[in-house]
Amino acid sequence: MDITLEGSVLEGATEAAARTGDRSAWTELIARHNRRVLLSLLAHGVLPAQAKELAQEAWLRLITQADARKLPRLELPGLAIRQALFLARSEARKPGQSTEALEDVPESTIDSAETQFFDRERLQKAHERLQDLSPSARAVFERLYGDPQLSHAEVAARVGLSVQRVRQIVCEVRKVLRAELEGAGR
Numbered sequence: 001m002d003i004t005l006e007g008s009v010l011e012g013a014t015e016a017a018a019r020t021g022d023r024s025a026w027t028e029l030i031a032r033h034n035r036r037v038l039l040s041l042l043a044h045g046v047l048p049a050q051a052k053e054l055a056q057e058a059w060l061r062l063i064t065q066a067d068a069r070k071l072p073r074l075e076l077p078g079l080a081i082r083q084a085l086f087l088a089r090s091e092a093r094k095p096g097q098s099t100e101a102l103e104d105v106p107e108s109t110i111d112s113a114e115t116q117f118f119d120r121e122r123l124q125k126a127h128e129r130l131q132d133l134s135p136s137a138r139a140v141f142e143r144l145y146g147d148p149q150l151s152h153a154e155v156a157a158r159v160g161l162s163v164q165r166v167r168q169i170v171c172e173v174r175k176v177l178r179a180e181l182e183g184a185g186r
Contacts, residue, residue: 015029015073015074015076018063018074019066019069019071019074021066029076030059033080034055034080037058037059037077037080037081040081040085041054041085046088050091054087054088058080058083058084061083062074062080126177129176129177130177140169140170140173143155143158144166152167
């Protein structure tokens, strides 16, 4: 079993234990995901002290919902982030509160700051994997995706390989990148 798969299995077991009320599992999940919740709140303009309070309240609500068996699965950190942003919007709507930061944030952008962060992280990992490729595979990839107008035959002629070998390399590179991006997303 590779490390990524093993980590996913362990995380799934931790989430399953948390759903059944295991407080040590909740402690582990909060330790693992709370930073992302805080970063998302901060990215949406919530002050640091308030962000900590809202994150704590979001986790308490999730624990309460899990104890009441209202959560069939835990999709963390997304669920905690959505809960915290919901609380932040509710807080901002109260009389006398500043609503500038969260009032105009559409629901579709709830995870945008986190998504951008993880997209950058995935791109960095993909770039690192590309650097590990053989020089010919890197040359094929750079030419084919650097100039989308080029056909496989044109790339093959430029790098001195057969068209079949270029297609094979493209499939191999896509497989490597797909595995990296899927693994990085967990």
